Amino acid sequence: MLEKTTRINFLYDFYQALLTEKQRSYMEMYYLEDLSLGEISETYNVSRQAIYDNIRRTEQMLEGYEEKLNLYKKFQERQTLLEKATSLMNSEQYSELKTILDKISDIE
Template identity: 60%
Template structure:
C-alpha cells in the first residue's frame, strides 16, 4: 500500500496541473493529508461513494498520463544513470556538474 501511495504522490507531483481543482483537493486530502473517504465526504457534504469515485478516476487519469508521457519513468531512469555516474566519477569538476544536474530534478 505504501508503494502505491508513494507512486500516486509522485505522479501527482508531475501531472497535477492537468487535474481539476476538485480532483486536486480530494486527492491531496486523501493521499497527502491521510483523511478517510468518510471524513472527506463529511467535509464536503457528499457521499463516500462520490469521493471514492473521484479519487479512483483521478488515479486512472494519472496512470494514463504516465502511460502516454512516461515522465516519471524517464525521471527514474535519469536518477539511476546519474547515481551510476556519481559512483564511477573521479574528476571533482565533473562531480560538481553532476550534482548541479541532479539538483535540477
C-alpha cells in the same frame, strides 16, 4: 500499498496541473494529508462513495497521462543514472561517467 501510494504521489506531482481543482483537492486530502474517505466526505458534504469514485477515476487518469507522457519513468531513469554517475565520479572512473552523462542527456 505503500508502493502504490508513492507512485500515485509522484504521478500527482508530475500531472496535477492537468486535473480539476476538485480532483486536486480530493487527491491532496487523501494522499498527502492522509485523511479518510469519511473525513473528506464530511468536508465536502458528499457521500464516501462519491469521494472513492472520484479518487479512483483520478488515479486512472494519472496512470493514463503517465502511459502517454512517461514523465515519471524518465525521472526514475535519470535518478538511477545520476546515482551511477555519482558512484563513478567518487571512484574516479571518468570514461564510464561520461557514458552515463550522455545517457542522461539522451533521455529527453
